[in-house]
Amino acid sequence: MGAVEEAVHLCERGFSVQLRVIQGGDLITNQEVVEIAEANLLPIVSELYELEGYDMRPVQAHRGGRNVVYTCEKAGTEAKMLRIAFLPDRTREEALGEVEYIRYLHEHGGPVPNVIRSKNGNLLEEIAHHERVYRICLFERAKGIKLADNRYRYREGVPITEYYYNCGKVLGNLHRLSKGYTPVHRRRHFLGIYNAAYLDDLIPNSLARLKAKLTELIAALAGLDSGHDAYGMIHFDFNDGNYHVDYDSGRITLYDFDNSCFGWYLYDLADLWRSGLGWVASEPDAVKRRSFMDDYFNTAIAGYRSETEVEQSTLDKLPLFINVTLMENIVDTFECMWRNGEEPACDEALSYLIKCLEDDIPYMGFFHDIYASDEPFEYEIRRL
Template identity: 65%
Template sequence: MKSVGGDIINHNEVAEIYEAYLSPLVSELYVLEGYETSLINAHAGGRNVVYNCEKEGASAKILRIAYLNDRSREDLLGEVEYIQYLFEHGGSVSNVISSRKGNLLEEITHNNHTFFVCLFEKARGKRLVENHYQYREGVPITEYYYNCGKVLGKLHQLSKGYAPVHRRYSFFDKYNVEYIDKLIPGTLSLLKEKMVELLKTLERLDKNSESFGMVHFDYSDGNYMIDFDTGQITVFDFDNSCFCWYMYDLANLWTLGMGWIQFEPDAGKRKNFMDDYFRTVLEGYTSETKNEDLMLDKLSLFIQITLIENIVDAFEVMRNNGEELKCDEELSYRIKCLEDDIPYFGFFHEVFSCEEPFECEERKI
């Protein structure tokens, strides 16, 4: 939600405002006359109102309206400029479309509320979940693992030459002691202590141009489409992109592999699968960028950092939605992994249950 002068606005209200007032303005700005727009259901934690725009004989578009105050105009410009740079240099991303005025980002004010609007080409294909997690018929799943790494490697290689006009925030601008202390309840003092320890460890790492730069920060199968005719992956949703270590995106990609083997009761078999999976990912990744400074020996550390992101996001969603703070089974599991120093998302540890993956007993705050 967004508070302006004490007035709070939520996702549904933004959708109503769009339908009643903003739609004609946006249609004029982006030449969307004749397009049918349909609201895309927001996922848990979604920070934007998003529409699918379709017209016979024309390529489909995705319209995004940002309304929360956790992204500044500078941040949003930094995001869309980065996407345009990646696309123009051969990155497999959904390109941003300029408005009739030539702007990548449009700002509209209505009743003292500010909305930031941008339009994207819709990626070709489907998300994996839309295909019921079935890959291309007759093609080994290892092609998918390889392509995931290859597409990410290309994006990271391009980032190494990126000189932003509007600079996105860096990891520590958000993930720092002050913010953690403010966001996480005092009753979770051990969690806060462990988070701070990990952040201090990160601060000591090198930030050279081969290891640190603009990353997607949410590279997952929910944020790319797969062309099931060719296997091509097209990435979208750079809403969380920031300056960070490239290893973060790779660690996040490691965690994606767990879903393929999470119901296997034998921890040794899970370990062997993950080793093979990540080896294939890295083969794809290093086909596009070198790995001398990849910090692969820090994989376990960066997986713990993805847990910090998960936990921070969960508390931000509760705060933004005005919900009572609580730890469900999934959040409790993540907290336990950090508090008890359990590596690799607990995937090879006795805390993990293949009957109830990534869940443990709820805890009180």
């Protein structure tokens, strides 16, 4: 059974698991988890990972986050990051699949912080509290800082093109190592997460045209090559919020593999393309925006190819996978609404993504009349 066939075979199981989560019932908020952690979990975690004397502080969570993360700092020691996963939409096998993959990458020189074993020798610990299981992982802290924390200023005296190149290089390194990876515990496949049945239930019926376009998109993916050079473990959330830049060397360290899955390497490259948009989003001239993006992506691909090969025929499918990233963004937005108990609604940003897919506007509309540099990636609110 090939990768895509296996994913289709697993769709039904993935569909039922995701539905159970978004329909609520036993869900819990991030803040409630912080309160439970402070009162009940952290003392156990501190003993499991020998963190006595560490200052443990929660990191501000983003909307729809599925984990509570703590920084763990102590004078004279390297900082660590503690993650507490609390949503029930991942199996224990999938959770192990993530940390084992990270461990493999680190052991083979990959650009990731290591997973730290507990004193029991485990990469993953589970703590039961009030009929809920919390999954605990401890990581080294990635060296450097987020680009945003330095106001998107790069290394002094170094051209920004080094950063573009290194963004491609870190993904190339990741994909090169993934091509040699044989999992013990498996993560889900892309088409086991995104399938027509799940999307039909998740997305409001008022968006029938969108549903039809997403079904077409999934069908197109099912027909693609899933061979060794095209398909494997991917990060699936590549953006500057999920890596640190070492301002001494320019080295990038990638983290947050919580969404990692088996998928097409080109998906991560589509995220890499999207990562360049912010540098030229305020430019009113579409011709100049396109010129910049061509130069940016060519530089990033040169970095990628310094680690692993990618054929031009593969890169020709980039517009398709940019649309796939839009699908992921749309699905994630509706999932967050369901988790938070909100009525489905479309703001300007979501309406923009939907418009691009419904009207077959390529490249996120970035070179199209729909895009306005004074109101980037916004469109009139869609009424559901």
